[in-house]
Amino acid sequence: MAYASPGTDDTSTDLDTDEKNHMLELGQLVSLTAxxxxxxxxxxxxxxxxxxxxxxxxxxxxxxxxxxxxxxxxxxxxxxxxxxxxxxxQRARQQGIFIPTPGDDQQPNSTSEKAGALAFDKDYAGWEDEHRKQISELRAALSAHAGDDELRRIVDGVMAHHHEAFRLKCVAARADAFHVLSGMWKTPVERCFMWLGGFRPSEILKFLASHLDPLTERQLASVHGLQQSSQQAEEGISQRVQALQQSVAETLASSGSPCLPVPAGRAPPPGDDAAPDCSGTMAAAVAKLVALESLVHEADGLRRQTLEQMQRVLTTRQSARALLVISDYLSRLRALSSLWIARPRE
CATH class of the missing domain: 1.20.5 (Single alpha-helices involved in coiled-coils or other helix-helix interfaces)
Known part of the structure; x- marks a missing residue:
C-alpha cells in the first residue's frame, strides 16, 4: 500500500521544476524591471x-x-x-601756463601768479559743486510748483552765487589774466565757445527767449533790446582786444634783431655778450599787456549786468526757468566735450 508508481513521481517532479523555472523567470523579470x-x-x-x-x-x-x-x-x-x-x-605749456612739477617751489621764478592760478582752479571747482546743488534745488522747486516767495529765495541765491564766480575771476585776473583768458579750468569744448573767460551774453539771450514762452510783447522788446546792446558792447571789447594784440605785436617786431632776454635772477649764457638787450622792448610789451586785466573785468561786468537786467525784465518764475536754461546749456557743452574725447577713432 505504501508503494507509489514511478510514473506518478516523475509527473510531480516535472511540475516542481516548471514552477521553479517560472518563479525564476518572474524574479529575473522583476529584477530587470527594477x-x-x-x-x-x-x-x-x-x-x-x-x-x-x-x-x-x-x-x-x-x-x-x-x-x-x-x-x-x-x-x-x-x-x-x-x-x-x-x-x-601740452597745450598749457605751449601757452606758457604754469604746470607744477617737483622742485618748482625752489625755482627763482616761482611767483604769486602761479599760486593765484592754482587757488582759482580749486575755488572754481568748489563753486561748480555748489552751483549744481543750487540748480537741483531750483529744478525741484519748479517741478513742485513752489510759490513765488520760495522761488525768489532760490533765484536770489543762484544770482548771488554767479556774483561770487565773478569775484573769484576778478582776483584770478589780477594775479594772472592769461590764466583766466585761457579757460584751462574748463573742458575743451567750453574753451572753444568762451569769450574772454566766459559766455557771450548776446548768445545766451538769443536762445533764451524761445525757451521762456509765453513772453509779453513788452518783455520780448526788452529782451531783444538787451541782446542788441550786449552784442554792441561785446564787439567794442573784442575790438579793443584786437587792437591790444596788434600793438603788442608791433612792439615786439620793432626790435628788428634777435631778442634773447635773460630771465631775472639768472646769469647770461657764455658767449652771449653780443646778444642785443631787449629789456626795453619786453618792458613796453608787458606794460601794454597789463590792459588785459581791465578787459577781463569789463567782460565779466557785461555778463553780470546782463543777468541782472534779465532778472528785472522777467517774472520770478521766468527768471528761475532762465537760470535753468543757461545752466543746462553750459552742462551740454561739458557733455559734448566728453563725447568728443570718447568718440571712436579709426
Missing part, C-alpha cells in the same frame, strides 16, 4: 545635475564677460582721460 527603473531614475538625476552645472557655467561665463567688459571700458576711459590730460598739459 534595474531599468533605477537606471531611469539615476539617468534623470544625472540629467538634472548636468543641467544645473550647465546653467551655473553659463551664468559664470556671463558674469565673467560682464566683468571683462567693465574692466576694458574702465581701461579705455582711463586711457582717454590720460590722453586728455596730456593734451591739456
Amino acid at each position: 534595474s531599468d527603473s533605477g537606471n531611469k531614475a539615476k539617468d534623470k538625476l544625472l540629467g538634472q545635475k548636468a543641467l544645473r552645472r550647465l546653467a551655473q557655467n553659463r551664468e559664470a561665463a556671463r558674469k565673467s564677460r560682464l566683468r571683462k567688459k567693465a574692466y576694458v571700458e574702465q581701461l579705455e576711459n582711463s586711457r582717454l582721460k590720460l590722453s586728455q590730460l596730456e593734451q591739456e598739459l
Whole structure:
C-alpha cells in the first residue's frame, strides 16, 4: 500500500521544476524591471545635475564677460582721460601756463601768479559743486510748483552765487589774466565757445527767449533790446582786444634783431655778450599787456549786468526757468566735450 508508481513521481517532479523555472523567470523579470527603473531614475538625476552645472557655467561665463567688459571700458576711459590730460598739459605749456612739477617751489621764478592760478582752479571747482546743488534745488522747486516767495529765495541765491564766480575771476585776473583768458579750468569744448573767460551774453539771450514762452510783447522788446546792446558792447571789447594784440605785436617786431632776454635772477649764457638787450622792448610789451586785466573785468561786468537786467525784465518764475536754461546749456557743452574725447577713432 505504501508503494507509489514511478510514473506518478516523475509527473510531480516535472511540475516542481516548471514552477521553479517560472518563479525564476518572474524574479529575473522583476529584477530587470527594477534595474531599468533605477537606471531611469539615476539617468534623470544625472540629467538634472548636468543641467544645473550647465546653467551655473553659463551664468559664470556671463558674469565673467560682464566683468571683462567693465574692466576694458574702465581701461579705455582711463586711457582717454590720460590722453586728455596730456593734451591739456601740452597745450598749457605751449601757452606758457604754469604746470607744477617737483622742485618748482625752489625755482627763482616761482611767483604769486602761479599760486593765484592754482587757488582759482580749486575755488572754481568748489563753486561748480555748489552751483549744481543750487540748480537741483531750483529744478525741484519748479517741478513742485513752489510759490513765488520760495522761488525768489532760490533765484536770489543762484544770482548771488554767479556774483561770487565773478569775484573769484576778478582776483584770478589780477594775479594772472592769461590764466583766466585761457579757460584751462574748463573742458575743451567750453574753451572753444568762451569769450574772454566766459559766455557771450548776446548768445545766451538769443536762445533764451524761445525757451521762456509765453513772453509779453513788452518783455520780448526788452529782451531783444538787451541782446542788441550786449552784442554792441561785446564787439567794442573784442575790438579793443584786437587792437591790444596788434600793438603788442608791433612792439615786439620793432626790435628788428634777435631778442634773447635773460630771465631775472639768472646769469647770461657764455658767449652771449653780443646778444642785443631787449629789456626795453619786453618792458613796453608787458606794460601794454597789463590792459588785459581791465578787459577781463569789463567782460565779466557785461555778463553780470546782463543777468541782472534779465532778472528785472522777467517774472520770478521766468527768471528761475532762465537760470535753468543757461545752466543746462553750459552742462551740454561739458557733455559734448566728453563725447568728443570718447568718440571712436579709426
